[in-house]
Amino acid sequence: MVISIDTNFARLLVRLADTELILAQRLCEMCSRGPFLEEDIALSNLALDLLGRAEELYKLLAETEGKELAADDYVYRRNEREFFCYKLVEQPNTDFAWVIARQYLHDVYAKSVFTRLLQSDNSKLAGLSEKVLKEIRYSLERSKDWMLRLGIGTEESNHRLQFAIDRLFRFVPELFAFDTVDLQYIADTEGLIEEWKMEVSDTLRTANIQEPELKSTHLRDSREGFHTEYLGHLLSEMQFLPRAYPDATW
Amino acid sequence: MVSSSVTEHIWELLKQVPDPEIPTINLVELGVVRNVEVVEGNIKVIITPTYTGCPAKQLFVDLIREQLAASGYHDVEIETQLYPVWTTDWLSEETKTKLLQTGISPPVADNKPVVCPHCGSKQTKVISRFGATPCQALYTCNSCLEPFSYFKCH
Structure with a gap:
């Protein structure tokens, strides 16, 4: 079964929803693997925020598309090529510095995107944006704190964060490769890129990390359903139960 | 009963539904219950989640249904609204005092000091920005050295 996404507004929603969902799943994988107990709890709580955000976006998507599909159908019944999350968020939890760098780069972007969506013509998306912005700002404060703590902590933590940033930066240009769908709904994308660069440059400089x-890379765009090898593995685990036991309920 | 007294009765019943994670305060005090509408005998309760990912979201609905059914209101519509966005500004001073007495430091705005619920000291520091639930953070007191939960300002 292929679930098609039929309107431009739905395409915008599915990109936002998939990005938050896949990052949530990555953070869920950190449960019991955090560097210490408090941070373990924090990562799981953050995963909950992201999952809740994704759920509301999928509900709005389902309502917009009107195909009698539920949020769960979008989550569990699409294949890799039918997902539209940015490649940044599907990257694995290589080590704690990767988890933090990925989160920080995502949070700065998400804050700018949802700030622009406050002006959405769709009142539900505008209201939801106001709700999630509170959570995103809070998450950003935390991920930025950790960027500084790792960057100016020890030689080892600095080295690891530098490695993570070097590797993850290759997935950043994709965030800014706005297509006609993005441009239709996200205002002032030029300003968004400027904001992102200023915020990130400032943090990296303070954290003693080389920017x-x-x-630009030759990787094909996630907006067309192209991903790195990691997404398929993530989905096979996330979707296993509903795929093996269709229509199972709690 | 006329609808206004039904409405009042429903509000009274909802004030007896404790928050599943902080049972000393109820769902009305928490600001989760936004409105009760009774139109031609149809009862509708409008609620809003504290956080989009709050694991107690479904439990709120179940607890409300259970409470109202116990008093004979079996056919109740419960609608979830995200907007206006839930905020800790909706917690009354009385509710904040209750939180403090429970051992949870209530939300404070504008970078004012977080008070230790054990000794009242304002010399406290954050340990982790997330705690036992999505709405709390972990703190420790520099004076009495005890750890405590802080209800995040949201």
């Missing part, structure tokens, strides 16, 4: 150059 890598943003180079």
Whole structure:
């Protein structure tokens, strides 16, 4: 079964929802693997916020598309090529510095995107944006704190964060490769890119991390359903139960 | 009963539904119950979640249904609204005092000091921005050295 996404507004929603869902799933994988107990709890709580955000976006998507599909159908019944999350968020939890760098780069972007969606013509998306912005700002404070703590902590933590940033930066240009769908709903994308660069450059400088150059890559875009090898593995675990036992309920 | 007294009765019943995670305060005090509408005998309760990912979201609905059914209101519509966005500004001073007495430091705005619920000291520091529930953070007191939960300002 292929679940098609039929309107531009739905395409916008599915990108937002998939991005929050896949990052939530990545953070769920950290449960019991955090560097210490408090941080373990924090990562799971953050995963809950992201999952709750994704759920509301999928509900709005389901309502917009009107195909009698539920949020769960979008989560569990699509294949890799039918997901539209940015490649940044599907990258694995290589180590704690990766978890933090990925979160920080996501949070800065999400804050700018949802701030613009406050002006959405769709009142539900505008209201939801106001709700989730509170959570995103809080998450950003935390992920930025950790960027500084790792960056100016020890030689080892600095080295690991530098490695994570160097590797993850290759997935940043995709965030800014706005297509006609994005441009239709997200105002002032030029300003968004500027905001992101200023905020991230400032944090990296303070954290004593060298800022890598943003180079365009030959990777095909997630907006067309292209991903890195990691998404398929993530989905096979996340979707296992409903795929093996269709229509199972709690 | 006329609808206004039904409405009042429903509000009274809802004030007896404790928050599942902080049972000393109820769902009305928490600001989760936004409105009760009784139109031609149809009862509708409008609620809002504290956080989009709050695991107690479904439990709120179940507890409300159970409470109202126990008093004979079996056919109740419960609608979840996200907007206006839930805020800790809706907690009354009385509710905040109750939280403090429970051992949870109530939300404070504008970077004012977080008070230790054990000794009242304002010399406290954050340990982790997330705690036992999505709405709490972990703190420790520099004076009495005890750890405590802080109800995040949201």
